[in-house]
Structures are given as structure tokens and as C-alpha cells.
Amino acid sequence: MIDTLDLIVIGAGMAGINAAKKCSKAGWSVAIVDELPYGGTCALRGCDPKKMLRAGAEAVEAAQRLDGKGVVGEVRIDWPALTKHKESFTDPVPESIEGGLSDAGVLCLRGRARFIAENRIAIDGNGEFAFRHALIATGAKPRPLDFPGAEQLIDSTDFLNLAELPRRIVFVGGGYVSFEFAHIAARAGAQVTILDRGSQQLKMFDPDLVDMLLDRSRLAGIEIVTEAALDRIEGANGKHRVAYQKAGENHIAEADLVVHGAGRVPAIDQLDFTAAGIEIENGGVKVTPWLQSPSNSRVFAAGDAAASPGKPLTPVAVFEGKIAASNMLKDKRTAPDYIGVPSVVFTIxxxxxxxxxxxxxxxxxxxxxxxxxxxxxxxxxxxxxxxxxxxxxxxxxxxxxxxxxxxxxxxxxxxxxxxxxxxxxxxxxxxxxxxxxxxxxxxxxxxx
Missing domain, CATH: 3.30.390.30 (FAD/NAD-linked reductase, C-terminal dimerisation domain)
Structure with missing residues (x-):
């Protein structure tokens, strides 16, 4: 049986949630689907839980800075207890978000989705649905890495869910994830190394201030190795040897844990765009300035999944989702305004x-x-x-x-x-x- 919907939203992160609610409240029949718990990366696997863990690192850092200046005594992180503090926020999120969507009249579905025609979608365990409009808001995932032993890396989600913090951690890549998590882990007592293949880290930020951050990171005990070409990861059972080259010489970094911090890409590879005639550009869904697919006018995209000019940031996903919804509802061609969107690396x-x-x-x-x-x-x-x-x-x-x-x-x-x-x-x-x-x-x- 094929149910026809005014809108089906693929991805229950911030972009998809806002669009689904907006269209449902306008009287449309709307469904939203995700194979993961509702809430998306930011609320469950990124921004928010990261900052919950960072609170412990901030407290330790504050005490260390004022040691000898009126603050005495050792302050340390109890990682399992800090993790429970994080979970006090993340655990209720999926049920809360699903409840809010249901209250707004949105049909909430779970399962993997894929296109089977220009106006039809199949959802594992839920059957097939026809739609007048579809919004792709599937977010991003860690960039695939291709070198021997790459399967031994854990991603950012795994790091946020660590029951215990290993003593020696190597972060691969010199972007947001590596620096933010490195600053948390270092304050929690881990021996931390960042291996980055580039000569310049955090390229989207001012280089003079990045240099200041690198100095401050090293002061916090973080080793930063630049122009490090990763060869392979050897070992097993939590004992790793990370082999890399720098300046033509071979080096080994010993680690108990190796974390993927080498960038993210749109999570769209399982949607079967060929069946729907949807084009891809720069790894994401090709869209017009008003977030519509030029090759399938029924389809829009927002957030990290869209190849739009917007940065991969939660506020961008939120307003792109709302604007995409408005354009569908009113048959308009309003382009998002990206002026004045701030970005932050939450180091310490x-x-x-x-x-x-x-x-x-x-x-x-x-x-x-x-x-x-x-x-x-x-x-x-x-x-x-x-x-x-x-x-x-x-x-x-x-x-x-x-x-x-x-x-x-x-x-x-x-x-x-x-x-x-x-x-x-x-x-x-x-x-x-x-x-x-x-x-x-x-x-x-x-x-x-």
C-alpha cells in the first residue's frame, strides 16, 4: 500500500525537525523518518554532549590556572560521572523531540529510507510512500579514510560515549573535532597527540589567532604534529601503533585509542538518488539558491546534506530547514541569508x-x-x-x-x-x- 504525503522529511536533526513542524502546522500531511534516534548530531552526538563534557574540563582548567593565586587542592575529572552528567541531557532528547513532532501532527517513522522513484520512497519496515515534496536533511558523517588499519579508528560519537577515558589518545586530523576533544581529554588527564597532514590547522579561522591557540594547546600538554602523512595503524585490543611520515622520516605514535577527526561529509550515500533523478554536487545534494533540487523539483535539501553556501553549523541547518519549508508551502524562491553567521571552536x-x-x-x-x-x-x-x-x-x-x-x-x-x-x-x-x-x-x- 502506498500512502501519499504532502511532505516526507528524511533526517530528524535540527533542519528536518523545524521543516516538518512548520509544514504540519500549515495543514500539510507530513512524515519524518530517521534510522537513528531523533535529535540529530548536534543534540545527541555533537555540539551539546561535547559541551556537557567540556564543563568538567573547564572546571579543572580554571582551578589549574588559579593554582597559587588563591585556589588550592587538586581538582580532577571523574570520567564515568561526567559521562552520566552528559547523559542526563542526551538521554531524554529523542523521546522529547518525537513527542513534540507527534503533537504537531507529524507522522514519526523509524528505518532506513531510499528513493525508488521521482516521487516515491521506501522505508525499511514501513513500506512505500508517495510524496508531493521531500526534504533531505540527513546531516553529515565522518569522512571515509583509506589506509591500512583505518577500521581501528573510533568516531566522534564513540568518543562521546566512552565509559572510561584511555591514557594515550591520538586524534587524526586538525579540525574542530580533534581540537575540541583533545582539550577535553587533556584536562581529564590523558596524554594527547594531534596528527594533521596539513601545515595550517583550522583553516577557516584567522591564522594569527590559530597560532595563539596552538601555543595554548601545547601549554595544556597537547602534542601537535603538523605535515604528518599517516601510513597505517597497527595493533589490536586497545594498543595501537600509528605510523606516519614527517619530513621524509618515519615515526610511530603509541596510543590506546585513535580518534577520527579528519572531517565530515554529507550522509547521503544510501538514499539511491539515481532512482529519483537527484544530482550531487561537491558531495552533497545539488540545490538552487532557494534549496531546491534543479533536477527533481519535488525535492529540497537543507543542512549538512545540501551543497549550499552555508557552513556546516546547527544555526544554518535550522534556518535552511525553515526557509526550505516556507518555499515549499508558498511556492517561493527565497534564498537563505548567510551574512553574520558565527563559528566557534570550543577549545579552552x-x-x-x-x-x-x-x-x-x-x-x-x-x-x-x-x-x-x-x-x-x-x-x-x-x-x-x-x-x-x-x-x-x-x-x-x-x-x-x-x-x-x-x-x-x-x-x-x-x-x-x-x-x-x-x-x-x-x-x-x-x-x-x-x-x-x-x-x-x-x-x-x-x-x-
Whole structure:
């Protein structure tokens, strides 16, 4: 039997959930399907559980920074207890999200989905469904790695669910996942190494501040090996030998655990796009600026699965899902506005950016760049922090084009610059903001 739906959403992460609710509340018949628990990567296997674990690392780090400055006694992480703290948030999420979808009138399905025609989909254990519209919002997965022993790596999901933290950990890759998890593991007492094949880490962030982060990471006990070409992983039963080359020489890193931190790709390979005439571009679903498949007009895509200009970030997935839903409901061609979307690497302290990098801004014309090392400022001094800085980029007319920050609470301060860029504010206007004192935000006026 084939049921006909106005919309079927594939993927119960943030993009899919928002789109499904919006269309159902507008009176459409809507179903959502996922083979994994509802909630998506951010809530269950990424952003949120990571930051729950990070809370323990922050407490340890704060005590260590103030050791000898009025704080005494050892503070350490009890990993199993910290994991239970994380689970107090993640465990209720799937039931809560599914309940909210059901209350909104959305049919909730579980199983692996695949297209069988331009307007039909099959779901394991649920049969076949015809649809007027479909939204692909399946998110991303770890990038496949092809070298001997690659199957011995665990991914970010496995790391977040570790019952115990091994003593020696090697992270493969120099991106978000490796640095964020390395900072947690190091504060929890692990011996941590990051192996990255590139010469520049975290390429989407300001290189001057990345250098500051690398120095701070090493100070925290993290070994960072750049231009390391991985050859193979040997060993078994939790004892690994990671073989790599650097500068033409062979090296071995001993590890109890090896973690995949070498990037993610859209999770779309099992959907059988050929049957539906859906095109792929740059590894994701090819879409128009308004998130519609140009080769199958019934189909839209949002979030990490879409080959859109948006960054692979949760806020982007949320507004892309809402805009895709609106375009389907109203038969419109509204393109998302990606201006002013901030990004953060949640190391300790944090690295944040919004807007253009300095190199990107200079390619567009004359700019005014203010780079300030804020390591000795009061905001850092009171915390015992040794590394912090900011770079603000403005155009000819003083309009803020980019903001880059490294230091305590940079993830919060960057939101002020996000709003400034979104509204087209100038340096003068931002500097005129009266801020509560003494707060970190009160430093902003002195960063230009």
C-alpha cells in the first residue's frame, strides 16, 4: 500500500525537525523518518554532549590556572560521572523531540529510507510512500579514510560515549573535532597527540589567532604534529601503533585509542538518488539558491546534506530547514541569508569568528585591520589566562566586515559582532555601545 504525503522529511536533526513542524502546522500531511534516534548530531552526538563534557574540563582548567593565586587542592575529572552528567541531557532528547513532532501532527517513522522513484520512497519496515515534496536533511558523517588499519579508528560519537577515558589518545586530523576533544581529554588527564597532514590547522579561522591557540594547546600538554602523512595503524585490543611520515622520516605514535577527526561529509550515500533523478554536487545534494533540487523539483535539501553556501553549523541547518519549508508551502524562491553567521571552536579558551577573514577582506579592497593581543588585559588576568587576542576588520566606510577572537568567553562576545555585521554597523557605532563593567564585553571598545 502506498500512502501519499504532502511532505516526507528524511533526517530528524535540527533542519528536518523545524521543516516538518512548520509544514504540519500549515495543514500539510507530513512524515519524518530517521534510522537513528531523533535529535540529530548536534543534540545527541555533537555540539551539546561535547559541551556537557567540556564543563568538567573547564572546571579543572580554571582551578589549574588559579593554582597559587588563591585556589588550592587538586581538582580532577571523574570520567564515568561526567559521562552520566552528559547523559542526563542526551538521554531524554529523542523521546522529547518525537513527542513534540507527534503533537504537531507529524507522522514519526523509524528505518532506513531510499528513493525508488521521482516521487516515491521506501522505508525499511514501513513500506512505500508517495510524496508531493521531500526534504533531505540527513546531516553529515565522518569522512571515509583509506589506509591500512583505518577500521581501528573510533568516531566522534564513540568518543562521546566512552565509559572510561584511555591514557594515550591520538586524534587524526586538525579540525574542530580533534581540537575540541583533545582539550577535553587533556584536562581529564590523558596524554594527547594531534596528527594533521596539513601545515595550517583550522583553516577557516584567522591564522594569527590559530597560532595563539596552538601555543595554548601545547601549554595544556597537547602534542601537535603538523605535515604528518599517516601510513597505517597497527595493533589490536586497545594498543595501537600509528605510523606516519614527517619530513621524509618515519615515526610511530603509541596510543590506546585513535580518534577520527579528519572531517565530515554529507550522509547521503544510501538514499539511491539515481532512482529519483537527484544530482550531487561537491558531495552533497545539488540545490538552487532557494534549496531546491534543479533536477527533481519535488525535492529540497537543507543542512549538512545540501551543497549550499552555508557552513556546516546547527544555526544554518535550522534556518535552511525553515526557509526550505516556507518555499515549499508558498511556492517561493527565497534564498537563505548567510551574512553574520558565527563559528566557534570550543577549545579552552575558545576560538571564534564571524564575517570575512583578513585575506578575504583585502581581496575586496581597502580595509582597516586591528589586531590586539589581549593576554595581559584585566579580563584574562583575573582568570589566570595566558593567551587571548582579537582581530577586527573594517571596510573603507568603517563598516565591520569580520571579527575574530580567541580567549575566555569569545563564543559569547562574537555574537555581538554577528549582530553588528548582520545590521551593517560601523566601528564607531559598536564602540559607542555602553557595556556593563567589568565584563569581557566591556573590552570590545578597546579592540579597534
Amino acid at each position: 579558551p575558545e576560538l571564534a569568528r564571524v564575517g570575512l577573514l583578513e585575506e578575504e577582506a583585502r581581496e575586496r579592497g581597502e580595509v582597516d585591520v586591528s589586531f590586539t593581543d589581549t593576554s595581559s588585559w584585566f579580563s584574562q588576568k583575573r582568570l589566570g589566562e595566558s593567551h587571548a587576542g582579537a582581530k577586527i576588520i573594517a571596510g573603507d566606510g568603517g563598516q565591520i566586515l569580520g571579527a575574530h577572537m580567541f580567549g575566555p568567553d569569545a563564543a559569547e562576545f562574537i555574537n555581538i559582532f554577528s549582530l553588528a555585521i548582520k545590521l551593517g554597523l560601523t566601528v564607531k557605532q559598536v564602540k559607542s555601545m555602553p557595556a556593563a563593567y567589568p565584563t569581557g564585553a566591556s573590552d570590545i571598545g578597546s579592540m579597534f
